[in-house]
Amino acid sequence: MNGRNPILAEAPTEPMTGISLLGTTALLFEAPGETSLAVQRRIWSLAREAETWPEVREAVPGVNNLLVTWREPPRRLAAIVERLAAAWETASPLALEGRTVELPVVYGGEGGLHMADVVAHTGLSPEAIAEIHAAPVYPVYALGSHPGYCYLGGMDPRIATPRRKVPVLRIPGGAVSIGGAQTGVSASPGPSGWNTIGSTDMIFFDAARTPPALLQPGDSIRFRIAGVVR
Amino acid sequence: MIRLLACGALATVQDRGRLGALRWGVGTAGAMDAPALAAGNLLVGNADEAAGIEVQVLPLEIRFEAAAAFAVTGADCTATLDGVLVLPWTAARARAGATLRLDRPAAFRAWGARSYLCVAGGIDVPMVLGSRATQLRGAIGGLEGRALRAGDALPVGRAAEGPPPGTGLVPPAIALPRAVDGVPALRVLPAAEYDRYTTDSLAAFWGEPWRITPQSDRYGFRLAGPTLVPLRPLELRSHGIVPGVIQVPHGGQPIIQMCDAQPSGGYPKIGTVIEADLWRLAQAPIGSRIRFVETGWDEALAARDALDGWLAAARRDLSCLSPRSAA
Numbered sequence: 001m002n003g004r005n006p007i008l009a010e011a012p013t014e015p016m017t018g019i020s021l022l023g024t025t026a027l028l029f030e031a032p033g034e035t036s037l038a039v040q041r042r043i044w045s046l047a048r049e050a051e052t053w054p055e056v057r058e059a060v061p062g063v064n065n066l067l068v069t070w071r072e073p074p075r076r077l078a079a080i081v082e083r084l085a086a087a088w089e090t091a092s093p094l095a096l097e098g099r100t101v102e103l104p105v106v107y108g109g110e111g112g113l114h115m116a117d118v119v120a121h122t123g124l125s126p127e128a129i130a131e132i133h134a135a136p137v138y139p140v141y142a143l144g145s146h147p148g149y150c151y152l153g154g155m156d157p158r159i160a161t162p163r164r165k166v167p168v169l170r171i172p173g174g175a176v177s178i179g180g181a182q183t184g185v186s187a188s189p190g191p192s193g194w195n196t197i198g199s200t201d202m203i204f205f206d207a208a209r210t211p212p213a214l215l216q217p218g219d220s221i222r223f224r225i226a227g228v229v230r
Numbered sequence: 231m232i233r234l235l236a237c238g239a240l241a242t243v244q245d246r247g248r249l250g251a252l253r254w255g256v257g258t259a260g261a262m263d264a265p266a267l268a269a270g271n272l273l274v275g276n277a278d279e280a281a282g283i284e285v286q287v288l289p290l291e292i293r294f295e296a297a298a299a300f301a302v303t304g305a306d307c308t309a310t311l312d313g314v315l316v317l318p319w320t321a322a323r324a325r326a327g328a329t330l331r332l333d334r335p336a337a338f339r340a341w342g343a344r345s346y347l348c349v350a351g352g353i354d355v356p357m358v359l360g361s362r363a364t365q366l367r368g369a370i371g372g373l374e375g376r377a378l379r380a381g382d383a384l385p386v387g388r389a390a391e392g393p394p395p396g397t398g399l400v401p402p403a404i405a406l407p408r409a410v411d412g413v414p415a416l417r418v419l420p421a422a423e424y425d426r427y428t429t430d431s432l433a434a435f436w437g438e439p440w441r442i443t444p445q446s447d448r449y450g451f452r453l454a455g456p457t458l459v460p461l462r463p464l465e466l467r468s469h470g471i472v473p474g475v476i477q478v479p480h481g482g483q484p485i486i487q488m489c490d491a492q493p494s495g496g497y498p499k500i501g502t503v504i505e506a507d508l509w510r511l512a513q514a515p516i517g518s519r520i521r522f523v524e525t526g527w528d529e530a531l532a533a534r535d536a537l538d539g540w541l542a543a544a545r546r547d548l549s550c551l552s553p554r555s556a557a
Contacts, residue, residue, distance in 0.1 A: 020422035023502030024530045025472040028422060035467060060252045060470050062494055067470025069252065073534070077527050143255040144468060144494030147368035151468050151494075163496075165480070179496075180465065187255070188368045205254070207358045207370050213254040 019081050026069040029084055035181075037153055039064045040141050041093035044217055048094065049087050055080065061142040061217055063151050063182070096218025100137060103185065103200045103221055105176050107133070109229025111199030113171075114164070118178060118195050121161045127228050129197065132156045133176075133183065134223040140215050148187035148205025148213045152221060155183045167193040174200045176223065185221070231295040232349060234382045235329065238287025240447070243353050243372035243384070245281040247489065248361035256370065257493040258473065259363035262344050262448060262512035265402050266304035268541055270348030272548050273301035273321040273399065275392020280352030281362035283378065285345045290332045292347070294324040295383075299350035299392050303401070305342025305513055308333040320398035341403060342513040350389035365490060366448075393551040399544050402509065406540060410521050413439050414514055416507045417525035417533060421475065421499035423464060431458040431482075435500060439519040440484070446516055448490040453520075457482035464498045471495045474503040474511075476522075486511065506533035 018030035029046070031039050043061045050059035050066070055074050060067040074080045107130040108115040115126050122129065138152035145151075160181040168191065171177065175186040179194035186192065187204035200223075204214045215221070244267065247260025261267035261284055271280045283290070288307055294300075302309045302318050309316040310331050316322050324330060332345060355362050355373055364372025373382060408415050427435070434456035445452040458478050471477075475487045477497035486503060487495070488511075503511055504525060514520050525533070 018422060020499075021419050021502065021527070022421060022470075022472045022499075023419050023474045024505050024527075024534055025474065025502070026470070028469055030422070030467075030469070058250055058252050060493075062469035063467040065467060065469045067252070067472075067494075069472065073531060075531065142468070142494075143253060144470065145255060145492045147254060147256045147365075147370065149255045182468065190367050205368060207368075211254065212251075212256075212359065 019084060022067070024070070024073040026067055027081070027084070029066040029068065029088065031064045031088070035064050035153070037139055038093060040139075040153065041095055042088070042091045044096060045091040045094035046088055049091065050084065053083070060144070062144060063141050098140070098216060098219030100220040100222055101215060103202055103223050104226035105134065105198040105200045105223045106227045106229060107198040107225065111175070112197045112229070114177075114195035115197045118159065118161045118197055122159055124159065126230055129159050130225050130228045132159050133197065134225045138183070138221045140217055140219045140221065142217055143213055143215070146186070146188055146190055147207070150184060150204070150215050150221065152183055155181060157181060161195050163193040164195060167191050171196050172199065174202060176200055231386055232384050233293045233295060234291070234378055234380050234384070235293055236289055236291035237378050237380050237382070238285070238290060239377065240286045241290060241378045242284050242364035243281050243355055243362055243378070244284045244364060245279055245362045248359055248363050248365070248371065251359045252470065252493045254359070255493060256359060256368070257365065257491060258489060259365040259371065260361070260489050261346065262489050263304050263346065263509040265509050265537060265541060266346045267348065269319065269399050269401070269544060270301045270303040270346050271352070272544055273303070273319070273393060273397065274299045274348050274350040275390045275552060276348060276350065276352050280348070280387070281355065282346050282348040282353060285332060285347065286343070288332055288334045288345070290347070292330050294326060294328050294330070296386070297324060297326045298386060298389065299323050299395070300330065301348050302332060302345060303348070304344050304346040306335040306337060306340040307345045308335050317398060319401050321393050321395050323395045343515040344512060349386050350392055351387035354385040354387035367490065391552065393548045397548060397551055402537065402540055403513070406536060408507070408510065410523065413519045413521050414510050415521045415523045416503045416511055417530065418476065418501040418503055418522045419525060419527070419530055421501045423460070423498035424500055426460050426464055426498065427500060428459050428461060431456070434458070436522055436524055439521050441519050442514055442516050444516050448488055450488050450491055451486040451511065453484045453486065455483070458484060458500065460498065466496050466498060468494050468496045471499070472502070474505065474508050475499050476501045476503065488512070504530040504533055506530065506537045
């Protein structure tokens with residue numbers, strides 16, 4: 001560290017826990033180590049704690065990290081950085097017991113435009129990719145990207161496929177896709193750099209509903225193979 | 231009610247943004263030039279949370295179905311009410327049936343990229359998750375979650391009495407100018423991956439001007455300039471981001487996330503344009519150039535205070551002129 005980042009320079013703890021600035025709008029806390037559900041449970045716990053602090057507007061989990069937005073940016077940054085680092089050290093895992101939603105997926109075909117790229121990268125058949133993809137129960141780590149979108153944990157690394165070099169301008173809502181070691185389902189049409197391998201019908205977000213998002217951190221998704229189109 | 235008679239692309243209903251819905255994956259949206267919207271609301275006696283119309287492509291033509299006070303702020307444009315010129319950043323009044331038209335400015339060098347129309351009472355579309363701001367992705371807020379078009383009728387809320395017609399404000403572009411070599415200078419706080427770029431890349435980042443490419447909109451500004459090279463390839467886990475974050479995709483050309491940006495991402499972040507300078511960026515037209523200037527936490531807060539101070543002074547001055555100032 002060359003001390004350019006004012007937070008890291010002032011932080012009393014070692015920069016093993018990465019705390020960095022997002023302007024005067026927010027802080028980003030990045031948990032050290034490999035991505036895991038155990039770490040994510042501590043992130044959920046840290047989010048609950050941080051949201052009780054008066055200067056914090058929202059504490060929003062990402063994938064093994066936490067975004068903390070300010071109501072008013074604190075005058076003394078070092079104090080809150082110290083507080084966040086300390087809260088992380090004592091954060092005990094919060095085992096959210098959510099519900100499991102089953103999503104029937106048609107793999108490949110028109111709704112899975114990039115299946116061929118995943119086949120080419122992994123050397124597996126579309127049927128094998130569907131089997132591997134539909135095997136786990138995926139915990140929802142976090143919401144983000146767009147309204148109702150869930151970041152899921154637990155994808156089998158055998159079907160990990162790098163993000164696309166050029167993002168696709170529009171993938172439809174319900175698109176099931178793989179980006180690196182992660183998988184997810186688009187909640188509405190939009191641009192994406194991920195590889196779409198299938199599609200599902202589900203309304204993930206309705207602003208008129210309370211809560212507006214179908215799923216929350218701690219819930220789970222199980223994909224069921226409704227068909228594989230070659 | 232006001233009715234849109236003519237409307238360029240991508241005009242939307244915006245307020246100061248949807249705060250507190252990141253947990254559902256919902257970004258802030260809101261006016262790209264927040265001070266311009268705030269000033270417009272002050273000029274017509276509106277509450278801070280009132281919504282106005284953000285205009286990106288001129289012309290815009292509306293008819294007032296009922297008499298109303300209004301103000302046009304933000305980017306330079308030629309505003310006429312029934313053919314008579316209207317001063318920008320100034321309270322004005324329209325009779326029922328009057329037509330207001332915003333046209334491309336005649337000036338050779340016009341400032342800005344986004345104009346704002348505020349009407350006394352505010353554009354009274356339903357609140358969605360605490361805000362009237364339009365977010366196109368997910369079709370949330372505004373008028374049916376979409377851009378406005380000719381023929382649309384927009385409800386207007388109950389007006390409070392504002393400052394008298396002819397009352398004006400000095401725009402922040404004049405009150406708080408900031409440029410280096412004639413190019414808008416945006417203050418940037420280094421972000422998490424700042425130290426992961428080559429010395430040459432960092433020197434270029436601060437030292438060279440950046441051009442705003444045509445692939446720039448409310449979602450983000452894609453910049454063209456020197457290629458930024460990381461010391462080694464970076465792969466990050468998805469994490470929350472905010473408007474102003476400067477991401478560097480693998481191609482090495484930065485993207486500044488703006489108001490409609492998705493609330494999370496995975497590209498490396500070299501820095502963040504501070505909140506107090508986002509309006510300057512919002513008003514930088516496609517094809518124009520900007521520069522980045524390094525700043526620190528205390529300086530960034532001072533910049534925020536200066537902008538808040540400008541708004542507070544405007545509020546104070548206008549309240550002296552408003553009939554309800556006794557309150």
